[in-house]
Amino acid sequence: MSRTRALARALRLGACAWPALACPTPAWSADEAPPTVDSVIVTGARNPEDPPVVQAARKRLSETPGAVSVISQESYAGRFAVALDDVLRDAPGVYAQKKWGGDIRISIRGSGIGNANHNRGLLIAQDGVPLNEADGYGDSQIADPLNTRFTEVYRGGNALRFGGALLGGAINMVTPTGRTAGYDTLLRVDGGSFGLHREHVAVARQAGDWDVYAAATNQRGQGWRPQSQQNIQFGSLNVGRSFGEDREVRLIINGSNINQEIPGALTRAQFDANPRQPAPGNYANDQGRNQRGVRTSLRTTWRLGDSTVFEGAVYGVWKDLDHPIFQVIDQESRNYGAFGRLDWQGELGGRRADAYLGAWLRTGDLDSNFYVNVKGARGAPTSRTRQNADATDVFGEGRLFVSDRLALVAGATWGTADRDYQQYAIPGQPATFNLKASKAYAWLAPRIGLLWEDEGGVQLFANLTKSVEPPNHGSLSPTGTGFAPVKAQAAWTAEIGTRGRRGPLTWDLTAYRAELDRELLQFTVAPNIPASTFNAGDTVHQGVEAALDWEVAKGLRLRQTYTFSDFRFRGDSQYGDNRLPIAPKHFYRAELRWRHPSGWFVAPSLEASSAVWVDYRNTTKAPAYTVFNLGAGYAVNDRVSVFLDIRNLAGKDYISNVQAQIAATVASAAYWPGDGRSVFGGLTWSF
Numbered sequence: 001m002s003r004t005r006a007l008a009r010a011l012r013l014g015a016c017a018w019p020a021l022a023c024p025t026p027a028w029s030a031d032e033a034p035p036t037v038d039s040v041i042v043t044g045a046r047n048p049e050d051p052p053v054v055q056a057a058r059k060r061l062s063e064t065p066g067a068v069s070v071i072s073q074e075s076y077a078g079r080f081a082v083a084l085d086d087v088l089r090d091a092p093g094v095y096a097q098k099k100w101g102g103d104i105r106i107s108i109r110g111s112g113i114g115n116a117n118h119n120r121g122l123l124i125a126q127d128g129v130p131l132n133e134a135d136g137y138g139d140s141q142i143a144d145p146l147n148t149r150f151t152e153v154y155r156g157g158n159a160l161r162f163g164g165a166l167l168g169g170a171i172n173m174v175t176p177t178g179r180t181a182g183y184d185t186l187l188r189v190d191g192g193s194f195g196l197h198r199e200h201v202a203v204a205r206q207a208g209d210w211d212v213y214a215a216a217t218n219q220r221g222q223g224w225r226p227q228s229q230q231n232i233q234f235g236s237l238n239v240g241r242s243f244g245e246d247r248e249v250r251l252i253i254n255g256s257n258i259n260q261e262i263p264g265a266l267t268r269a270q271f272d273a274n275p276r277q278p279a280p281g282n283y284a285n286d287q288g289r290n291q292r293g294v295r296t297s298l299r300t301t302w303r304l305g306d307s308t309v310f311e312g313a314v315y316g317v318w319k320d321l322d323h324p325i326f327q328v329i330d331q332e333s334r335n336y337g338a339f340g341r342l343d344w345q346g347e348l349g350g351r352r353a354d355a356y357l358g359a360w361l362r363t364g365d366l367d368s369n370f371y372v373n374v375k376g377a378r379g380a381p382t383s384r385t386r387q388n389a390d391a392t393d394v395f396g397e398g399r400l401f402v403s404d405r406l407a408l409v410a411g412a413t414w415g416t417a418d419r420d421y422q423q424y425a426i427p428g429q430p431a432t433f434n435l436k437a438s439k440a441y442a443w444l445a446p447r448i449g450l451l452w453e454d455e456g457g458v459q460l461f462a463n464l465t466k467s468v469e470p471p472n473h474g475s476l477s478p479t480g481t482g483f484a485p486v487k488a489q490a491a492w493t494a495e496i497g498t499r500g501r502r503g504p505l506t507w508d509l510t511a512y513r514a515e516l517d518r519e520l521l522q523f524t525v526a527p528n529i530p531a532s533t534f535n536a537g538d539t540v541h542q543g544v545e546a547a548l549d550w551e552v553a554k555g556l557r558l559r560q561t562y563t564f565s566d567f568r569f570r571g572d573s574q575y576g577d578n579r580l581p582i583a584p585k586h587f588y589r590a591e592l593r594w595r596h597p598s599g600w601f602v603a604p605s606l607e608a609s610s611a612v613w614v615d616y617r618n619t620t621k622a623p624a625y626t627v628f629n630l631g632a633g634y635a636v637n638d639r640v641s642v643f644l645d646i647r648n649l650a651g652k653d654y655i656s657n658v659q660a661q662i663a664a665t666v667a668s669a670a671y672w673p674g675d676g677r678s679v680f681g682g683l684t685w686s687f
Contacts, residue, residue, distance in 0.1 A: 039549050039559075040069045040090050040153075041508045043501045045457025053180040054150050063354070063399070065409045065449035065461040066158035066495055067093060067510040067545060071151040073176075078601070078633040080190055080645040080680035081145040082198065082219065084124075088171070090591075091153050092508050092561045093545030095583060099657045099672040101223065101230050101260045102141035103289075105582075108155050109493070109514060110541040110567045111168025113582050114521040114660045121469055121489075121520075122168035123159060127175050127252050129297045129315045134335050134364030135389035135419060136166075137472040142256040142293055144234035146188065146200045147215050149176040155545065156493050156512060157447055157465025163339065163360035163393035165413045165445045167467045167491050167514065167541075175238050175252055178204045178211025183686035192645075192680030194228075196221030213238040224675040225263040227278035227287070233257045246303035254295045262287040262325065265659055265669045268620075275653045275673035286324060286376025293319040304342075312340030317364075328371040328378045337362035348400055355398035363390045366473075381426050387473045388420040397447065409449035409463065417441045417470040421483070437482040441470040443490070458500030467491045467514075475520055475533035487535050491516040497545075504551035513542040521580070523616065523662050538570040539580070555595045563587045569616075578618045581660045586610040591631075599635035604628070612658060614671075620664035622671060625654035644681045651677040 039047070042061045050058065054072045061068040069091045081087055085096040085104045095107045107113050111121030118139045124131045126148075132138030152172045154162070159170035176182075181204035191197035202215035217234040233256070240250040264279025264287065281287075299313030316336050323329040341358030366387045372379030397411025423435040449463030469489040477484040497510030518535040544564040551557050565587070567580040579585075591605035608626040628650060633643035656674035664670060 039506055040071045040075060040092075041499060041506050041547055041549060042068050042070055043457050043499055043506065044453045044459045045501055047501075051180070051182060057150055057152060057174070061152060061154075062457075062459065063451070064154070064158050064161075065399075065407070065451035066463050066465075067155040067497060067508070067512075068158055069094075069153040069155075069508070069547075071153065073145075073149055076145065077684070078641070078643045079631050080192065080643075080682065082196075083145070084140045084143050084171075087143075087145050087148070087151055087173075088153070089589065090547070090559060090561055092547035093155050093510065093543075093563055094153060094171075095563065095565075095587065097656050098675075099265075100225075100228060100263050102232070102258070103260075103262075104140050105657055106140060106171070107583065108153075108168035109512060109543065110565065110580065110583060111166060112520075113567065113580060114523065118474075120472060120475075121166050123162060123164045123166055123170040125162070125170065125172045126254060126295065127297060128162070128172060128299070128313060128339065129252075129295050129317065130335075130337070130362070133333060133366065133389065133472070134337075134362045134391055135387070135417075135472040136469070137474055141258055141260075141289075142234075142254075142291075142295075143173055144217050144236070144256075146202075146217055147175060147234060147236040147254070148173040149180055150174050155510070156495060156514075157445075157463065157467055160395055160397050160411050160413060160447060160465075161341070161356065161358075163358060163395045163413055163415075165393065165415055165443070165466075165468050167469060167489070167493070167516070175236055175254070176202070176204065176213050176215075177238050177240055177250070178206050178213045179240075181213055186684065186686045188682060188684045190680060190682035193678035194222050194224050196223075196680070209242045211240045211242075223261070223263070224678070225276050225278055225673070227261045227263040227283050229261045231259040244303075246301060246309055248302075249298070249300045252297050252299065255293065257292050259290045260288055262289060266671050266673065267667060267669050268671060269666060270669075271653075271655065271671045271673055276676070279669060284375070285373045287373075288324055288376065290322040291319060293317065307344055307346045309343045310340065311343065312338070314338045324373050324376045326373065327382060328373050328376075330369045330371065330378070331366055333364060333366040335362065335364035352401040353399060355396065357396040359395070360393045361391075364388070380429075382429060383432060384424045384426055386422045386424075388418075389473065390416075390418040392416045399451070405452055405454065407451045409451060410447065412444060412446040414444050415442070415468065419471075419473060419476060419483070421473065421476070435482070437476075439476065439483055441468075441488050443468040443488070454500075456500070456502070458498070458502070460498050462494075462496040464492065464494045467493060469520060471520060471533065475522075477533065484533070486520070486533055487518045489516065489518050489520045489535070491519075491541075493541075506549040508545070508547040510545045511543070512545075513540065515540055521616075521660070523660050536569060537572050539568065539572075540570050541565075541567045543567075555597065557593050557595075558590065559593070560590045561588070575616050575618075578616060579613050581613040581615055582658055584609040584612045584624075593631075599637075599641075601631075601633050603631040605631065614658045614668070615661040615664040617663040620661075620668075622655040622658050625652065625674075627652055627654060627674070639687050640683070640685050642681070642683050644679070646677075646679050648675060648677045 083102045088096040154169040186202045188200040198219040200217045219232040235255045237253045264282030297315035321331040339360040345354040370383035393415045395413035399407040421437045426432040445466040447465040493514035495512035499508040516539045519539045569575045593603040595601040611621040611624045614620045630646040635641045657672035659670045
């Protein structure tokens with residue numbers, strides 16, 4: 001069967017389920033919720049199967065007039081979830097694909113789609129503390145799925161509650177507490193292919209008004225490809241003190257120690273010959289990313305009155321990076337911030353209303369030193385810089401219910417960002433020089449919307465939102481005359497959608513169109529030269545984000561997500577109406593899960609992607625693929641459970657990610673191979 005026919009068959013499988021929206025309710029009445037405790041779909045109706053902390057998160061996000069998701073830890077507890085791509089797998093509209101190890105390309109609605117590495121255009125946070133640096137640049141490797149009680153996904157402009165004004169929105173991972181973990185003690189052991197093993201221990205305790213959660217994770221593995229070894233440790237401490245209903249103070253500390261080798265992207269000829277081989281330069285220079293970090297926040301939730309609640313925090317983040325790639329990068333960064341938000345509920349003119357108003361201030365500095373890479377060790381120094389960034393966001397949004405079912409929504413964020421750069425001359429290095437450069441940005445990003453909800457919790461929503469993204473330090477590429485002339489990216493995004501539950505069906509469907517001005521795009525010049533950033537002219541990002549959970553019969557459920565992405569230039573002088581590279585036009589996932597009353601389950605699944613463009617000139621594509629997986633598990637009793645997770649059952653050679661090029665050639669090292677067949681298993685014991 002050809003790749004095209006395989007993808008078509010996968011899409012037909014999804015399409016056959018959608019007409020069921022019109023089917024009569026077979027197993028339970030319309031006001032009786034099906035058991036979808038591990039669903040990621042937010043609805044206006046409460047699901048009694050959800051733990052209380054997840055119920056509260058879904059209720060809060062259901063008040064958003066746009067696309068949102070909540071992913072509980074229960075949704076991936078029965079499989080091998082080691083990074084954010086495993087957590088976000090079933091979230092509609094989220095493109096999260098592994099390149100290597102824990103390096104995940106995460107994009108929502110094309111955010112940072114051309115970025116060669118790390119994360120841009122999307123706020124990724126833990127307990128509201130950003131994993132991004134103060135200039136917006138960051139990575140997701142320091143997130144441990146096992147230390148996450150639930151994850152909130154705000155797609156596009158719906159991240160205003162965080163002060164976010166980025167095209168992609170926000171992803172926020174919330175740490176368990178002693179009250180919400182759901183156990184007193186948990187032990188988990190996982191392992192499987194390529195020498196990968198993981199050990200996790202967590203304790204949760206309550207004593208009067210105090211509670212504490214503490215956890216540690218150790219993870220090691222060789223990787224599917226040579227030069228892919230990893231050695232990772234995570235730790236988490238969450239201590240809280242309650243002072244009555246909706247009043248608490250909480251200290252949260254998260255730490256990480258990550259050591260990973262980088263196998264590198266391949267040329268197409270190298271991939272076709274042997275997709276497991278490392279890139280020769282990566283192997284010869286022992287390329288890797290090794291980092292240590294600590295994130296600390298002191299936060300409070302405090303009810304000020306019957307109608308007003310304050311939530312705020314101060315935080316600090318320290319990170320040390322040793323990163324041998326084309327050169328050895330040695331960086332140490334410190335980021336500090338504070339945020340606060342007032343939530344109000346009451347009436348305006350006799351109509352029900354609610355609103356929030358907040359501010360987010362952050363600052364960061366980074367000491368960066370480059371050295372010649374001598375087989376992974378530091379040689380002669382080549383660059384010494386100091387980079388500072390400051391940012392402020394003031395934001396607010398209000399809802400006014402013009403009827404019992406319909407709310408008008410309006411809000412805005414006002415933001416500023418500053419970039420300061422200092423390069424120092426290095427004795428004996430004539431190519432280095434003293435340079436100072438500064439740049440400042442300011443913007444206002446408004447938002448309007450509608451939210452309608454029927455008696456059963458089915459919602460219809462629409463909104464129009466502006467987004468703004470100032471360049472980070474990496475995008476500004478300082479030269480001998482200062483920063484490169486790269487401007488801030490701006491966009492207007494319109495979306496319309498529906499979400500809800502009827503009998504055995506739970507759905508989430510959103511269509512959007514974003515018109516971008518000066519989109520920040522990148523392309524790889526050569527393997528040993530950092531990617532260059534440029535402002536495109538007019539571009540368009542439009543698509544459909546869909547999810548459907550269908551309880552076919554008692555214990556049998558079909559879960560599906562489908563993302564249609566049409567990202568392209570619009571009348572560009574060089575590229576015309578060409579499509580942007582990297583993001584597939586069609587991306588589909590499905591899982592059919594059978595859960596037996598005795599406690600065991602089996603869950604075949606598939607992932608299908610259409611072909612993707614590799615270059616802006618649209619001359620070369622990476623092929624479409626379909627990968628099949630199989631999961632199974634057994635709950636021995638309320639405390640002990642085991643699982644089996646088999647991935648890429650057929651051992652298919654496929655390309656999971658590409659690097660953007662101007663015009664791909666046979667010499668372009670642009671292709672990241674997906675992992676081959678792998679088998680993982682695990683045991684969880686809680687008491």
